[in-house]
Structures are given as C-alpha cells and as structure tokens.
Amino acid sequence: MDADDGKPVLQSKNVCVVGGGMAGLAAARELRREGHAVTVMEQSGDVGGQWLYDPSTDADDPLGAAVPVRMPSSIYACLRLISPREAMGFSDFQFVPMDGDDRDPRRFPGHREVHCYLREFCDAFGLMDVVRLKTRVLRVAAVAAPMTSTARQWAVRSVRQLGNGDGAADEVEEVFDAVVVATGHYSQPMLPSGIQGMDEWSRRQLHSHSYRTPEPFRGEAVVVVGCGDSGKDIALDLCRVAREVHLAANASSMEEATTPAISKILANHGDVLRLHPRISRLHAEGRVEFADGSSVVADSVIYCTGFGYSFPFLDTGGAVSVEDEVVSPLFEHVFPPSLAPSLSFVGVPRKILVPWYFETQAKWVAQVLSGRRVLPPEEEMLRAVEEHYRAREAAGVPRKLTHNIGNVEPLKMYEFGEKYCDFAPLEEWKKELILSSILSMKDDAETFRDLADDDSENVQKGLRAWGSLAARPQAG
Incomplete structure (x- = not known):
C-alpha cells in the first residue's frame, strides 16, 4: 500500500533473531532502526557468539560429532584477529582502542577485545533490552496460515536454562512475523x-572446536591436521610445550604443501615442528601414515x-537444505526465495569483512521487511541462484566455496551494500589496508600481526581522519 505522496507505507513486524553473536546483533540493531519489534534468542550466558570465550569443552564429545554441539564456543585462548581493527567495526561505531588495563589496543587484538567491543555496541544502542540470554x-x-491470509508467520519454540545450566524452564512457543537466522558457522x-x-x-582425537590451550599436550607428539588459519595458530601454540608437532597439509606432496608462510614457520620452529602431506591412514597402535x-x-x-x-532447529519442509557446505537456495546468500522475506539469513557468507558486511545484510533484511524495498519475484530469485x-x-x-565471497569475488563484497540498501561504500584506504594485511599474512603468518606498521x-x-572521527562513537 502506498501513501498519497507515492511513498510506501512502512510496516512494523515482530521479528525473532536466532543468535546473539556479531551477525545477530547487527540484525537486531538494523531491525529496530527500521521500526520492527525484535527479540534476540541467545543460548549462551552473554552476547558475542564465537567471540565469547569459554575455557570449558565437552570432554564427552571432543570431535564435536553431536548435532547441535553441546558447547557452542570454538575460540581458543591464543586467538587473535587476522583483519586490522581499523577496517573492522560497524559503519557508525568504529572499533577504536579504548583505555583500560584489561584492554588490548593492538591493530590485531585478541578475542577478548572483540567481545568487549560487541558489549559496548550493545550498550550504546540499547540492544540488551531485546536479548534473551x-x-x-x-x-x-511456519505457522499454518488461514486460507484468506497471504502473510506467513513462524512458530518459535525455545527453552531457557536456569541457574548454572543444570536445569531448564518449560518450553515456550511464540509466533513471529519473521525470523532472521544469525547463528554463524563456527x-x-x-x-x-x-x-x-x-x-x-x-x-x-579432537577437533579444534575443543582446543583451548596447549598445556594438556605438554611433552606429547601431536599431529595437527590442516594448514589454515587455525591449524597454523594451534601448531605454533603447541610448539611451546609439545615434544613434537607434525603439521599435515591438505596436499598430496610436500612441494604443494610448502607455502612461503609455512617455510618461515618451519625455519623458526624446525626443532619441534615438521610439515607433512595429507594423512592417508591412522593405525590403531598410534602410528599416523601420510600420503607420501x-x-x-x-x-x-x-x-x-x-x-x-x-x-x-529450522524446519522448512525441505525448502532450505544444507548439503556439500551449501545453504540452498539463498538469493544473495540471504533470502530463501520460496519463504522470503519472512525468513532470512545473516552471516552465511565466508571470507568477508565483519561486522561491516553483516551490517549491510541486516539493513537490507530490515528494509525489505518494512516494505521500504521490494524483492524480485520468487522465480527471478531462483533463477539468479542457479545462475x-x-x-x-x-x-x-x-561447490563447497559457494558462500566464499572475499577470496573469489571480493568486489561483490564491497558492492553488496550499495546495490541493495544504499549503504555507504567502504573507504578506499580501508580496502588498501585489508589487502596489505592479507599479503603480509601470506608472507609471514607468524609475525605479521606484530610487525611495525x-x-x-x-x-x-x-x-588520521578515522582516529579523530571515531574517538567518540555516536549511538542512535
């Protein structure tokens, strides 16, 4: 329905956001700004999602085979950002260093500093008022709608933990006009x-999900499978206490596995660390056999x-599926065509700049739900997904890289917000800083965070401009 002046009459929806991490908080803020009523449901005892460090692990399930996992956090104690803080942050709430003995002012701070920043974001915009921890x-x-209704609603069943989590209150089921899934993928x-x-x-055997500190592996011979960011971090962490650390790459030969960054790590820790091609077999007596x-x-x-x-938790009757590391079908990684706009996802893409990219996705979702913006017809969205x-x-x-944007189509990451919600483009100097950091990490993964700027x-x-403008972040 349009007003007399031709502008759309904006609607206010009752929206449930599943997840109180970085993506969920971005969604909550943008939804409230657009006039929607918001309820955020977060299973942990605080907001922050993966940035809420929990030293405990599920000792009964170290491989994380249960679905869902019992312990949602996958953060290990030594984890630090690989993106510079100056290029991160919400567009109007920059991730500036703050004073305090317990704060981390470095360009690439540790995980606790990110959690502090997210809590400050919540406080600045009053988001804790809508969060259920x-x-x-x-x-x-989906709720079965009357024949006369064209609006889809969603039933959300939840349960709240009591005390230290040993007990739980009765299950509660509520009906919402829309649901935003923002549970992340870590x-x-x-x-x-x-x-x-x-x-x-x-x-x-354990997955990195269950790794926190190197101390339990003191004096051991440990094989670390995978040379990604977490694999290199954990292998280097273990070098401080383990007798031997064997890093197994996802490659069939040593030549393929040896990158410039890996070569420097081996040069610095060759007394403890060894590189191998992929594992072919584990033997019952403790021997690990490699592809060579x-x-x-x-x-x-x-x-x-x-x-x-x-x-x-999501029951869409098969309208949305997860197969081969792909959430499908999703128009622009956000809206399932047959269920849009009442169901959406914020935070599915990988290798993107956070929380900036989440903010663009959330703003688009909020504006579509209010009627400020209109999605293409279902058939057109499906065709775009297939294309x-x-x-x-x-x-x-x-196919497993379907949701990988930054490493495959980085320009699309920067253009998304401008295309769908008139979001201000990321400043060119920030893009340059990001690229410089990526190149430095590829050259020296161990020390790039602490090299002189x-x-x-x-x-x-x-x-200089960022520092002067960001010193007093504006809430609103």
Whole structure:
C-alpha cells in the first residue's frame, strides 16, 4: 500500500533473531532502526557468539560429532584477529582502542577485545533490552496460515536454562512475523572424510572446536591436521610445550604443501615442528601414515578442518537444505526465495569483512521487511541462484566455496551494500589496508600481526581522519 505522496507505507513486524553473536546483533540493531519489534534468542550466558570465550569443552564429545554441539564456543585462548581493527567495526561505531588495563589496543587484538567491543555496541544502542540470554531455540517452523491470509508467520519454540545450566524452564512457543537466522558457522565441526582408520585410532582425537590451550599436550607428539588459519595458530601454540608437532597439509606432496608462510614457520620452529602431506591412514597402535608413505607415532591428533553450516532447529519442509557446505537456495546468500522475506539469513557468507558486511545484510533484511524495498519475484530469485551456481562452476570454483565471497569475488563484497540498501561504500584506504594485511599474512603468518606498521601515505591519511572521527562513537 502506498501513501498519497507515492511513498510506501512502512510496516512494523515482530521479528525473532536466532543468535546473539556479531551477525545477530547487527540484525537486531538494523531491525529496530527500521521500526520492527525484535527479540534476540541467545543460548549462551552473554552476547558475542564465537567471540565469547569459554575455557570449558565437552570432554564427552571432543570431535564435536553431536548435532547441535553441546558447547557452542570454538575460540581458543591464543586467538587473535587476522583483519586490522581499523577496517573492522560497524559503519557508525568504529572499533577504536579504548583505555583500560584489561584492554588490548593492538591493530590485531585478541578475542577478548572483540567481545568487549560487541558489549559496548550493545550498550550504546540499547540492544540488551531485546536479548534473551541462556535461551536455546529448539524449533522454527511456519505457522499454518488461514486460507484468506497471504502473510506467513513462524512458530518459535525455545527453552531457557536456569541457574548454572543444570536445569531448564518449560518450553515456550511464540509466533513471529519473521525470523532472521544469525547463528554463524563456527560451531559445528567438519571432519575429514578421506582418512582411513579414524574409528580404530586408540589415542586422543579432537577437533579444534575443543582446543583451548596447549598445556594438556605438554611433552606429547601431536599431529595437527590442516594448514589454515587455525591449524597454523594451534601448531605454533603447541610448539611451546609439545615434544613434537607434525603439521599435515591438505596436499598430496610436500612441494604443494610448502607455502612461503609455512617455510618461515618451519625455519623458526624446525626443532619441534615438521610439515607433512595429507594423512592417508591412522593405525590403531598410534602410528599416523601420510600420503607420501612416511609415518610418525603420535599421542594426539587435532583436526583443524573447519566448520559446517548447521540449523538443526529450522524446519522448512525441505525448502532450505544444507548439503556439500551449501545453504540452498539463498538469493544473495540471504533470502530463501520460496519463504522470503519472512525468513532470512545473516552471516552465511565466508571470507568477508565483519561486522561491516553483516551490517549491510541486516539493513537490507530490515528494509525489505518494512516494505521500504521490494524483492524480485520468487522465480527471478531462483533463477539468479542457479545462475550463480553455474557461473561459479564454469570458473572452476568448487561447490563447497559457494558462500566464499572475499577470496573469489571480493568486489561483490564491497558492492553488496550499495546495490541493495544504499549503504555507504567502504573507504578506499580501508580496502588498501585489508589487502596489505592479507599479503603480509601470506608472507609471514607468524609475525605479521606484530610487525611495525608500514602503511602507505593514503592509509596514514585515512587513519588520521578515522582516529579523530571515531574517538567518540555516536549511538542512535
């Protein structure tokens, strides 16, 4: 319906946001700004999602095989950002260093500093008023609508933990006009499928999801599977206490596995650390065999093999599925065409700048729900999804990288907000700083965070303006 002046009459919806992490908080803020009533359901005892460090792990399920996992946090104690804080942050609430003995002013701070920032964001915009902590969502399903109704609603069943989590209150079911799924993708571990003998291995196996500190591995020989960011972090962490650390790459040969960054790490820690191609088999007595035929005897194997998408609470009758690391079908990684706009996802893309990108997604969702913006017809959205799949396949991009934006199509990451919600473009100096950090990390993954700043004149100019404008972030 349009007003007399031709502008749309904006609607206010009752919206449930599942997840109180970075993506969920971005969604909550944008939804409230657009005039919607918001309820955020977060299963942990505080907001922050993965940035809420929990030293405890699920000792009964170290591989994280249960769905959903019992312990949602996957943060390890030594984790630090790999993106510079100056390029992160919400557009109007910059991630500036703050005073205090317990604060971390570094360009690449540790996880606790990110959590402090998210709490400050909540306080600045009054978001804690709409957050229900220790509330686990059990089921989200469409409500059977009357024949005369064209609006879809959603029943959300949840349960709240009491006290220390040993008890739970009665389940509650509520009806919402829309649901935003913002649970992230760093909780449900993925395990490798090509290693024989994992069921026969008699010694310790765990996923990085269950790793916190190196102390339990003191004096051991440990095999770390995977040379991604977490694999390198954890291998270096273990070098401080382990007898031997064996880093197994996802490659069939040593030549393929040895990158410039890996070479420097080996040069610095060659007395403890060894590099190997992928594991071919685990033997029951403790021997680990690699693709080149070599082997070592190990006490523990840690799988740093990433995380998958998991929405065990979501019942869409098959309209949305998760297969081969793809949430499908999603128009622009946000809206399932047949259920849009009442169901949406914020935070599905990988390798993107956070929370900035989440903010753009959330703003689009909020404006579509209010009627400020209109989605294409369902058939057109489905066609766009299929065209995206075909284009990626033609370019030789594996299907499992469907939601990988930054490493495959970085320009689309920067253009998304301008295209769908008139979001101000990211400043060029920030793009330059991000690219510089990526190149530094590829060259020296161990020390790039602490090298003396060598910013270009353009970046230095941007930093001066950023510092003066961001010193007093504005809430609103």
